[in-house]
Amino acid sequence: MSADSIFLEGSGCECDVSLDTWLRDALPQVPGIVRSVAARELVLACREFYERSLSWRTTIGPVHARSRFLQYYQSPYDDYTNVVAVLGVEWKGRPLKKLVRQPTLDWESSDPTHYWITDVPDAVGLWPKLRADTDNALHFHVALTPKQSVDHLPRIAAIKHYDAILDGFLARVWSHPSKPYSNPAEAERRRTRFVAAIARYSGEAKTGYAAAQNWSFPRFGR
Numbered sequence: 001m002s003a004d005s006i007f008l009e010g011s012g013c014e015c016d017v018s019l020d021t022w023l024r025d026a027l028p029q030v031p032g033i034v035r036s037v038a039a040r041e042l043v044l045a046c047r048e049f050y051e052r053s054l055s056w057r058t059t060i061g062p063v064h065a066r067s068r069f070l071q072y073y074q075s076p077y078d079d080y081t082n083v084v085a086v087l088g089v090e091w092k093g094r095p096l097k098k099l100v101r102q103p104t105l106d107w108e109s110s111d112p113t114h115y116w117i118t119d120v121p122d123a124v125g126l127w128p129k130l131r132a133d134t135d136n137a138l139h140f141h142v143a144l145t146p147k148q149s150v151d152h153l154p155r156i157a158a159i160k161h162y163d164a165i166l167d168g169f170l171a172r173v174w175s176h177p178s179k180p181y182s183n184p185a186e187a188e189r190r191r192t193r194f195v196a197a198i199a200r201y202s203g204e205a206k207t208g209y210a211a212a213q214n215w216s217f218p219r220f221g222r
Contacts, residue, residue, distance in 0.1 A: 016152040017152060017154070019039055019043070019151050019153065021162075022162070022165060022169060023035070023038060023042065025166065026038070026042075026169055026173075029170065030170075030174070030181035031180055031181055032179065032181055033173060033179070037173075038169075038173065039151070041169055041172045041173050043146065044148075045165055045168030045171075045172055045194075046146055047146060048168060049165055049168055049194070049198060050144065050145040050146070051084050051145045052198045052202070053197075053198045053205065054143035054202060054205060055160075055161070055201040055205040056144045056157075057087065057142065057143050057144070058077075058141075058144060059139055059141050059142070060074060060077070060139070060140040060142060061136075061140060062136035063137070063139070063140065064133065064134070064137070064138075065091075065126070065130055065134045065135075065137045065138050066133050067130040067131060067132050067133055070129070071118055071125050072124045072140070073123045074123070074140060075122040076147070079147075080147055080149075081144045081146060081150075082122070082145055084144065084145045085121055085122075086115075086124055086140060086141070087141045087142060089115040089138065089139070089140055090138070090140075090141075091112055091126075091138060092111075092137050096112060096114055096115045096126075097113065098115060098117075099116040099127065100116070101116060102118070102127075103116070103127050105128075108128055108129050108130070108131045109130070109131065110130070110131050110132065110134075112126040112130065114127045115127070122142070161197075163197070164193075164194060164197035164198070164201065167191075167193045167194040168194040170187070170190045171187050171188075171191035171194050172187075173187075174187035175187040175191075
């Protein structure tokens with residue numbers, strides 16, 4: 001880690017659901033598929049859904065602000081999850097305005113007024129730069145996606161997004177060429193439903209349906 005960066009750690013909660021929740025229903029519809037291939041396609045469908053919809057949201061904080069740090073890296077959120085977008089930043093409970101790029105003016109202040117996203121989507125810079133350290137001053141509102149290695153998802157995936165994820169999975173596997181379960185026409189229909197669900201849940205997330213609880217993976221062994 002460079003001297004001008006800080007990596008933030010998320011806080012998990014016991015709210016996970018196994019990928020078997022989907023596979024039990026889906027595998028009879030794809031006879032002959034290798035289970036490991038099915039599990040891989042399911043994770044990829046989940047990642048696409050959350051990366052595009054930004055519908056799995058949480059808040060990181062409060063975070064200590066340090067004058068020597070220029071960038072705050074959000075990922076990995078924990079062992080199972082990455083941050084795919086920073087949706088907002090608060091300083092002492094006050095929302096900061098977003099800049100489209102890093103400012104060229106090298107100002108310092110006791111309180112930042114703006115933030116900017118670096119060349120990666122999960123890294124945040126503050127402007128003006130801080131004159132002094134400030135404890136518990138920052139909150140980061142972020143969108144999450146599961147890592148490719150996971151075998152479980154947050155409970156919100158089953159409660160709110162079960163059918164959308166199932167459509168995304170079936171669209172992927174039915175489009176496999178020359179397999180006993182191949183079904184290009186049905187794959188296209190499921191893909192259309194999947195894309196529509198991404199748009200729908202993206203809109204719902206913006207209205208705050210997920211704000212009542214932070215959904216994240218349990219902190220096993222911690």
